[in-house]
Amino acid sequence: MSGGEVGSWLHGRRAECAVLDRMLATVRAGQGQVLVVRGEAGVGKSALLDRLVSRSDGCRVARAAGVESEMELAFAGLHQLCTPMLDRRDRLPPPQRNALDVAFGLTGGSRPDQFLIGLAVLSLLAEASESEPLVCVIDDAQWLDRASAQTLRFVARRLLAERIALVFGVRDPVDSQWQGLPDLVVEGLAEADARTLLDSAVPGRLDERVRDRIVAETRGNPLALLELPRGLTAAELAGGFGRPDARPLASQIEQSFVRRVQSLPEDTQRLLLTAAAEPLGELQLLLRAVGRLGIGLEAAGPAEAEGLIEFGSRVRFRHPLVRSAAYRTAGAGDRREIHGVLAEATDPVLDPDRRAWHRAQAAAGPDEAVAAELVRSADRAEARGGVAAAAEFLQRATELTPDGTRRGLRALAAAQAKFEAAAPDTAYELLAVAEMSPLDELRRAQLERLRAQIVFARRRGSDAPPLLLSAARRLRAIDGGLARESYLEALGAAIFVGRLGKGRGVLEVAEAARDAPPGGEPPRTTDLLLDGVAKRFTDGNAASQAPLRRALHEFRLEADRDDGDVMRWLWIACPVAPEPIAPELWDDESWHQLATRAVRLARDGGALAVLPVALSYRAGVHVHAGEFVEAAALIEEADAITEATGNAPMRYTSMMLAAWRGDEKQTLHLVETGVQDARARGEGRAIGLAGYVTAVLHNGFSRYDAALAGARWACEDEDLGFFGWSLVELVEAAARSDARDAAADALDRLAATTRASGTDWALGMLARSRALLADGGEAESLYQEAIERLERSRIVVHLARAHLLYGEWLRRVNRRQDAREQLRIAYELLAGIGANGFAERARRELEATGASVHERTAKPRDLLTAQEAHIAALAGDGLTNPEIAAQLFISPHTVEWHLRKVFAKLGITSRRQLRVQTT
Numbered sequence: 001m002s003g004g005e006v007g008s009w010l011h012g013r014r015a016e017c018a019v020l021d022r023m024l025a026t027v028r029a030g031q032g033q034v035l036v037v038r039g040e041a042g043v044g045k046s047a048l049l050d051r052l053v054s055r056s057d058g059c060r061v062a063r064a065a066g067v068e069s070e071m072e073l074a075f076a077g078l079h080q081l082c083t084p085m086l087d088r089r090d091r092l093p094p095p096q097r098n099a100l101d102v103a104f105g106l107t108g109g110s111r112p113d114q115f116l117i118g119l120a121v122l123s124l125l126a127e128a129s130e131s132e133p134l135v136c137v138i139d140d141a142q143w144l145d146r147a148s149a150q151t152l153r154f155v156a157r158r159l160l161a162e163r164i165a166l167v168f169g170v171r172d173p174v175d176s177q178w179q180g181l182p183d184l185v186v187e188g189l190a191e192a193d194a195r196t197l198l199d200s201a202v203p204g205r206l207d208e209r210v211r212d213r214i215v216a217e218t219r220g221n222p223l224a225l226l227e228l229p230r231g232l233t234a235a236e237l238a239g240g241f242g243r244p245d246a247r248p249l250a251s252q253i254e255q256s257f258v259r260r261v262q263s264l265p266e267d268t269q270r271l272l273l274t275a276a277a278e279p280l281g282e283l284q285l286l287l288r289a290v291g292r293l294g295i296g297l298e299a300a301g302p303a304e305a306e307g308l309i310e311f312g313s314r315v316r317f318r319h320p321l322v323r324s325a326a327y328r329t330a331g332a333g334d335r336r337e338i339h340g341v342l343a344e345a346t347d348p349v350l351d352p353d354r355r356a357w358h359r360a361q362a363a364a365g366p367d368e369a370v371a372a373e374l375v376r377s378a379d380r381a382e383a384r385g386g387v388a389a390a391a392e393f394l395q396r397a398t399e400l401t402p403d404g405t406r407r408g409l410r411a412l413a414a415a416q417a418k419f420e421a422a423a424p425d426t427a428y429e430l431l432a433v434a435e436m437s438p439l440d441e442l443r444r445a446q447l448e449r450l451r452a453q454i455v456f457a458r459r460r461g462s463d464a465p466p467l468l469l470s471a472a473r474r475l476r477a478i479d480g481g482l483a484r485e486s487y488l489e490a491l492g493a494a495i496f497v498g499r500l501g502k503g504r505g506v507l508e509v510a511e512a513a514r515d516a517p518p519g520g521e522p523p524r525t526t527d528l529l530l531d532g533v534a535k536r537f538t539d540g541n542a543a544s545q546a547p548l549r550r551a552l553h554e555f556r557l558e559a560d561r562d563d564g565d566v567m568r569w570l571w572i573a574c575p576v577a578p579e580p581i582a583p584e585l586w587d588d589e590s591w592h593q594l595a596t597r598a599v600r601l602a603r604d605g606g607a608l609a610v611l612p613v614a615l616s617y618r619a620g621v622h623v624h625a626g627e628f629v630e631a632a633a634l635i636e637e638a639d640a641i642t643e644a645t646g647n648a649p650m651r652y653t654s655m656m657l658a659a660w661r662g663d664e665k666q667t668l669h670l671v672e673t674g675v676q677d678a679r680a681r682g683e684g685r686a687i688g689l690a691g692y693v694t695a696v697l698h699n700g701f702s703r704y705d706a707a708l709a710g711a712r713w714a715c716e717d718e719d720l721g722f723f724g725w726s727l728v729e730l731v732e733a734a735a736r737s738d739a740r741d742a743a744a745d746a747l748d749r750l751a752a753t754t755r756a757s758g759t760d761w762a763l764g765m766l767a768r769s770r771a772l773l774a775d776g777g778e779a780e781s782l783y784q785e786a787i788e789r790l791e792r793s794r795i796v797v798h799l800a801r802a803h804l805l806y807g808e809w810l811r812r813v814n815r816r817q818d819a820r821e822q823l824r825i826a827y828e829l830l831a832g833i834g835a836n837g838f839a840e841r842a843r844r845e846l847e848a849t850g851a852s853v854h855e856r857t858a859k860p861r862d863l864l865t866a867q868e869a870h871i872a873a874l875a876g877d878g879l880t881n882p883e884i885a886a887q888l889f890i891s892p893h894t895v896e897w898h899l900r901k902v903f904a905k906l907g908i909t910s911r912r913q914l915r916v917q918t919t
Contacts, residue, residue, distance in 0.1 A: 010047055012193030019184050020052045023165060027133050028058070032159030036141075036178050038170045039186035041321060042223025042253050045169040048186065049137050052167060059133040066143030068324075073353065074381050074389035075103050075117075077148035081136060082121065085128045089120075092127070093886055096120035103147075103384050111383050114147065115611075115641075118154035119886070125155065125164050126891045133163040141168040142175060146388040149177055156181055157640070158890055161897035188220025201226045223319065227256040257325035260306055267299040270338070272309065272326040277338050277361075281314040288345040289338075336362045353377040356393070366402035374400070375410065378417070391417035395426070398433060408437020412447055424454045445474040449486050456493050462502045462682055465494040465509050472516070480517035481524075487513040488530045495533075498684025499717040510537035525554040529581075536584070536720065541753035545585060552581055552590055556597075580721025586754060586762030588624070588794045595621045599634075603887050612638035619653045623660055626796030626833035631657050633870035637888060652689055659693035659700075660797060662837025667697045688719035688726070695729035700837025707733035708742070715746070724753050728765050728798075732805075735772040743773055761798075764789030768802050771809070779809060800829035804842050816849045823849065863905045871895055872902045876914035 010017060023033045037045050053061050064081035082104075089097050099112035100120040128134050138144070138152065156166050170178050189197065194215045218224035261269060274289050275281075287297060303309045308326075310316045317323045327335070340362035346355040356373040363370050378393035394414035401407040415430035427450075434447055449471035456464035472486035491513050494506040513534040519527030528551035536544035582591035598614035615638040622631035635654055651674050658667040671690045678686035691714030698707035711730035715723065727750040734743035747769055754762035764786045771782035783806035790799035807822030823846045830839035843853050864872060874884045881892040881899075888895075903909065 010044070010051055011197060012189040013044065013048065013186075016048055016184060016186060017051060020048065020167075021055065023167075024052070024055060024059075024135070027135070027163055027165045030161065030163055032162040033165045034156040034159055034167075034181055035165070036168045036170050036174070036181045036183040037186060038172055038174050038178070038183055040172050040221065042221045042227075042319070043186050043188060044222045045171075045186055046139055046319070047222070049139055049167065049169050052135065053137060056133075056135045059135045060128060060131075062128070062134065062136045064136075064138045066138070066140040066145075066148075068143045071143055071145050073145055073357070074147040074384055074387075075145065075151075077138070077141075077144040078117075078121065078151055079104050079148075081138065081148075081152075082124060085124055088127045089124060092120055092123050093882070096123055096886075100124070105380070105384060109383070114150060115154055117147075118151045118158075121151055122155045122158055122891055123885075126162050126893060129163045133165070135165045135167070137167050137169075139169040141170045141178065153177055153181075158894070160890070161893040162891055188218070189222060189225075190220065191215060194218070194220040194225055197222060198225045198229070202229050221253075223321075224253050227253050254321045254325050254328075257308070257319075257322050258329055260308065261322075261325050261329045264302050264306070265299070267295045268302045269326070269329065270334075271295055271297075271299045272303055273330045273334065274338050274342065275309065275315050275317070276323045276326040277335065277358075278315075278342050281316060283311065283313065283315055285342075285345055286315055289341045292341050292344060336364055353380060353389075353393075360396045360400060363400055365400075367400050368402055368406075371397040371400040371410070378413075382417075387417060387420050388423070391420070391423065391426075395430060398430065405438050408434045408439045409443065411437065412439070412443060412450070415447075416450060419450060419454055427454055442475075442478050445471060445478055446482070448474055449482075449489075453489070456489075462497050462500060465490050465497060465501065465506075468493055469509055469512055473512070476517050481520070484516050484519060484527055484530055487516045488526060488533075491530070491533055495720055496685055497682055498688060498719055500679070500682050500684035500687070506537050510534045514538055525551060525558055528554055533581075533720070537718075541584075541718075541724075542756035545753070545756040548581055548585055549587070552585065552587065552594075556590060556594060583620075583721050584724070586724065586757040586759045586765070588621075588759070588761045592621050592625075592794055612642050615641075616653045620656065621794070623653065623657050624795050624797055626800065626829070626835075628657060628661060628834045629864075629866060629869050630873075632866035636866045637870070652686070655689065655693045656696075659696040660835050662697070662700050662835065662840070664697060664701070664837075667693060684717065685719050688714050688717055689722060691715075692722050692726045692729065695726065695733060697837065699729055699732055700835065700841060702736075702841055704733045704736040708737050708739060711746075712742075724750060724762075724765075728769055731769040731772055740773065747773060759793070760789040761793040761795050764793060764795075764802070765798060768798070768805060772805065780806075783809065796829065796833065797835060800826050800833070800835065801838060803829065804838060804845070807842070808845055811845060811849055820846065820849045820851045824851070827853065864902060868898050868902050868905070871898045872906075872914050875899060875902075875911050 020035075023035055027033050037048055039045055053063070062081055062084055064077050066077055070076045082100075086104075086106075089100055092100070095116065096119055098107070098109060099116040101107040102109040102112050103117045125134055125136065141149065141152075144152070152166070152168075156168075159166060168178065168181075174183075188194065195211060198211060198214060214225065214229065261272060264272070270293060271290050274293070275286055278286055278289065290296070290299070297311070300309065300311055304311065308318055308322050310318070317326075330338070339358045343355050343358035343362060346358060348355050352373075356370070356377040359370045360374055374393045374397035378390040378397065381387075381389035381393060391414060394410055394417050398407055398410045398414050401410055411430045411434035415427040415434060418424070418427035418430060431447055431451055431454075434443075439447065449468070452464060452467035452471050455467055468486060468490035472483050472490055475483035475486055487509075490509050491506070494501060494509040498506065510533070513530060516530065516534075519531075528547065532544050532547035532551045535547055582588075582594060595614070595618040599611070599618045602611040602614045615634040619631040619634040619638070622628070622634065631653065635657065639654075651670060655667065655670045655674060658670055671694055675687055675690050678684070678690070691710045691712075694710030695707045695714060698704070698710060707729060711726055711733050714726035715730055717723075719726075727746045730746040731743050731750065734740070734746060750769055751766055754766040757763075767782045767789065768786035771779045771786065774782055783802065786802045787799065787806065790802055793799070803822045804826035807819045807826055810816075810819035810822060823842055827839060827842040827846055830836075830842055846853050871884055871888070874887065875881075875895075879887070881895040884895045885892045899911075902914070906913075908914065
């Protein structure tokens with residue numbers, strides 16, 4: 001139905017057409033729209049998309065279509081969509097323009113981040129919509145290559161204030177990557193409409209019983225209603241004999257097309273096969289190919305007359321099932337011949353990868369020349385960021401490699417690429433091929449390591465640490481550097497599993513890691529990290545402080561030099577990265593600097609794969625600095641990115657922020673779901689964090705028994721990064737629950753790590769905790785020391801709590817006037833940052849001294865959402881809309897849309913007023 005009925009209303013589709021018309025009106029009004037039009041093959045999705053295009057007067061239209069045979073060619077679908085707009089790419093920021101050029105093969109360069117390309121496409125579409133609304137229609141999106149689909153999904157989730165419609169036609173069942181986007185489900189026609197359409201397709205008499213059966217069998221599928229009767233004789237139409245329905249509907253429709261293709265002249269069939277095998281629809285390429293077969297374009301006449309194919313500036317099949325039928329009709333030998341001809345007709349300079357792909361499809365058996373060409377294509381795909389394409393090229397190269405040793409090496413490389421492309425099942429199969437090949441010891445050890453990495457990525461459970469440890473031991477006699485990296489991975493996996501581990505857990509792995517081969521001279525940063533983390537678990541917190549401080553210092557130096565290798569360890573979501581090590585050392589200055597650096601590097605490089613980790617990391621710094629609004633903005637941004645990329649959201653800092661805010665319902669919900677997810681994944685460290693935030697929440701509300709239970713839960717295992725924090729909560733909860741023995745034991749353990757650290761944060765927390773168990777002048781001296789030290793740190797939340805605890809102690813020793821001073825400071829700090837549970841505790845204590853407490857007046861910034869506050873702060877710092885957009889991975893129009901709301905809420909009229917209003 002793609003070519004005929006595209007009028008005001010399609011037959012039986014009034015409701016669906018109305019949805020599309022409303023979407024167009026909304027886009028013309030200046031608001032971005034996304035829609036996934038989904039349904040089974042032949043149900044009329046393409047017809048609806050054609051009608052949408054026909055109604056898009058006054059709009060610029062860009063079209064693309066996924067092609068099944070192109071699914072492994074990186075960015076093929078995206079290039080098809082963007083090509084008409086590439087003349088505008090010079091208006092993009094240089095990093096975005098360069099990323100797009102490399103992805104599309106327009107220039108060479110290092111592999112760009114996948115999601116910097118996404119931002120570039122968002123900016124390109126925004127530029128194209130400046131003069132008139134832009135309607136982007138992508139049909140058969142289920143067949144888009146992985147890189148294009150991921151990029152367009154990212155763009156779809158970032159449209160807000162753009163005059164852009166992004167409409168996908170997707171065949172059911174819908175892949176998970178399209179779920180979560182607004183959709184329009186297209187079902188079969190209603191019975192009356194189906195009958196009318198069927199009658200229009202049958203020129204002669206149609207028995208009513210046959211009509212009813214066809215309508216029922218096709219379930220109102222328009223293409224089936226039009227195509228299936230073509231295969232029936234007049235007698236069958238009149239009497240209804242012999243209508244088996246053993247095949248799926250799509251297969252029945254395809255079989256109808258197969259019969260029609262087979263009825264065509266031989267040259268026409270070969271022309272259709274060539275067009276089906278050449279998915280771009282390039283007319284000149286098709287002409288070159290069929291010319292080599294001695295076939296002219298006049299052979300297309302019978303197929304055009306049958307309505308199977310259209311020839312214009314591009315070649316277009318009536319329906320994807322026609323392409324499939326034309327390809328399936330041919331034998332394997334004919335297909336290989338056609339792919340060979342297409343390879344010869346494809347320019348080896350302008351399109352070497354497609355030529356290599358056709359050569360691979362033409363190969364009847366192992367062929368080293370073709371395999372080597374595929375490896376070169378894999379290298380180019382990798383450089384463009386097409387990991388999935390690189391993996392597919394390498395997999396096919398493996399199949400075509402005649403030499404056993406070389407085949408094993410290529411299978412191992414293909415398995416690594418498949419693993420990075422999130423295809424672990426295929427990676428496992430390729431590892432089996434590699435394992436049967438004559439590999440040397442180094443490659444066999446690498447194979448074992450990769451298999452262990454796949455196990456960890458799949459389940460993140462207790463199976464992974466022993467496998468990674470085994471790989472590390474195998475590597476130690478072959479390559480000391482790789483062995484140490486594998487020990488570090490094993491240690492990270494064991495820390496991740498934590499209390500859910502088997503046997504002696506992380507201690508067993510740490511002891512093995514301690515005996516790893518010595519690192520080189522000078523030692524790499526990862527060598528220092530391995531030694532320090534291993535010592536943390538074998539010799540205790542105090543003994544590990546010095547080596548971990550050295551490792552952290554080197555990480556800071558190398559991060560400043562933008563060292564690419566160290567960045568892999570710095571910002572990945574790995575339990576042995578500096579994210580938990582800086583808090584482990586109570587080093588708030590390094591924590592702040594590394595977090596700030598992480599976000600800046602991720603933003604500058606457009607590294608959306610790691611940016612959510614960096615944002616969450618930086619949000620944790622903001623929480624402890626009492627900057628809850630800033631933390632919430634970063635968490636919201638991180639969640640938006642993970643939603644756009646389809647990854648799991650980062651929940652650690654969300655739980656922490658909810659607890660500090662005293663949001664009991666949200667905290668307990670996050671704890672419950674987080675623990676369930678953690679147990680299912682085998683993530684014991686998350687369970688420890690859940691205990692810690694539970695203790696913070698209940699300490700805030702003076703529910704000390706519940707806080708004690710949460711803190712004890714957290715301290716069951718010495719989780720890297722926040723074990724010391726949990727001890728602090730345990731001391732307070734136990735001291736206030738008359739569990740002095742438990743408090744004293746926790747204090748001893750806390751003292752070991754904080755004294756070894758020696759930072760003001762560490763010693764301030766120790767002094768505050770000791771004061772809870774002290775009396776008289778000693779207690780007062782310790783409270784004063786805690787306040788003095790914490791004032792020199794960035795840890796505002798604990799400074800406020802130190803004032804609160806000091807004030808509570810002063811009230812209990814009947815020094816009410818002094819107590820009021822400390823409690824008022826505590827209340828103003830805690831209420832000001834939004835720590836509502838602790839603020840309420842301070843208010844009650846103040847009232848108990850006889851003081852009156854005035855309700856705080858909301859600041860202007862309290863009226864803003866987290867995203868609005870973030871944008872307002874950046875604008876107040878002097879950044880332009882494009883600069884803000886580049887930082888936050890949104891478009892300038894979206895920034896402008898948010899700022900209009902900010903101005904209205906704050907009652908201001910210029911950007912100059914923002915700095916005053918948002919501070």
